[in-house]
Amino acid sequence: MKNLKGLFVFSITNMLERFGFYSMMAILFLSFMDQRGLAPQEAGYYYSIFYIAIYGAMFLMGIVGDFVNRRKVVYSGIIVMAIGYILYHLMSKNNEISLIIPGILVVFGLGAFKTNLQVQVGDLYRNNIKNGAVGYLIFYTLINVGAIFAPFAAVYLRNEYGVNSVFLLSGLVTITAFALYYFVPVSTVTEQNSEDNQKGVGFENNNSTLNTSSVNKRLENTKFGTDKLIGLIFLIIVVPVFWIAFHQNGLVYTFYVRDFIELNGNAPELIQSVNPIAYILLSIIAVPIIFFFVEIKKAQSIFPIIGIGMVIAAIGYFIPAYGLANLTGKLSSNFAIIPMVIITLGELLISPFLILGFYHFSPTQVKGLFMGLFLVITAIGNQLLFTYGIIYDKYGAAHAFMNIVIHILICAAAVFIIWVVVKRLGSIKMNSDVER
Secondary structure (H helix, E strand, O other): OOOHHHHHHHHHHHHHHHHHHHHHHHHHHHHHHHOOOOOHHHHHHHHHHHHHHHHHHHHHHHHHHHHOOHHHHHHHHHHHHHHHHHHHHHOOOOOOHHHHHHHHHHHHHHHHHHHHHHHHHHHHOOOOHHHHHHHHHHHHHHHHHHHHHHHHHHHHHHHHHOOHHHHHHHHHHHHHHHHHHHHOOOOOOOHHHHHHHHHOOOEOOOOOOEOHHHHHHHHHHHOOOHHHHHHHHHHHHHHHHHHHHHHHHOOHHHHHHHHHEOOOOOOHHHHHHHHHHHHHHHHHHHHHHHHHHHHHOOOOOOHHHHHHHHHHHHHHHHHHHHHHHOOOOOEOOHHHHHHHHHHHHHHHOOHHHHHHHHHHHOOHHHHHHHHHHHHHHHHHHHHOOHHHHHHHHHHOHHHHHHHHHHHHHHHHHHHHHHHHHHHHHHHHHHHHHHHO
């Protein structure tokens, strides 16, 4: 696997940024109330506006990255974010200006950074599905490393040195991310382009014989035809619909743990810590699974792997439904931990490939726009999570979980169907190109 230097620079930069961001988010709501004296409802209003603005900025700054040097957009975003965190630390907490100005800087800095860095990861492996899949898996896994430790650091600093110290930590960690990204430059020239520079584009060694198979493969991977258009439209539709069900591992699943699992005095939220830890450990399993599909089975599509991941996730959600259907008392903690691990394994085969899908199917000139769109529609799906909370309260936990299972399986069936459609359209396009 080539371009490991670039992959690890991008992944560790992102991990550091995520650590800084999640550290701040762990205490931001409390900061609004404790430092600024806001009522919970008013603090919730500002918190919601902040989150919505982040996704709007991700979309906007993705477009900016399509027309401006993407690397400059990324490191400018990191600098702006760091300034926002430091201002939160330094500015007086007695007026709205000290709330709004740092918030705007963090929002636009994060938008510039996150969307465009995800595009750059794809740029490392533009013509290589296998390496792109593993690359996004490693990138996504290291996000969870940052997410695991950030809340612990935030709580420790808040208790020992006060809320303000957490903002300073976020700023310093983000500056470290900038230093890594800026001073260890990475070329995002694709693997194929690197080989072309060494051998000559489309030619074998020193003769003038056109390497037809190489050119055809590159055309197949870079042309934006009907197959890619259909694949992209499908992803735009299915992503928010799927997240509504899948991300119940943070909402309905927490209610289920609270109401039906024997916790022995532990908080229901403790089960949620299983997800990022399992994600990191299961990544070791996911890599050979991906290798099996793309190397041994020669899979050249993201859809079968996403579909399998969805089926695995559905199995994870079925276990609570089964336990609730045979309920005689409190369920053991195994009915909380094992399903969460299975759901996490499914996530490993879904999330990185959805990101890769948006990169692979989007037109070359506007990849930032569509990567930003992916983040926006993810947020839309997450905003609709409450629907299953209503089902849980009105019809009961067992009914809610069976609906989640059916919901996910319908999405999986749609994924397998679109796989066949896109594969067929790709074959038609390839045959048409050959005939010309």
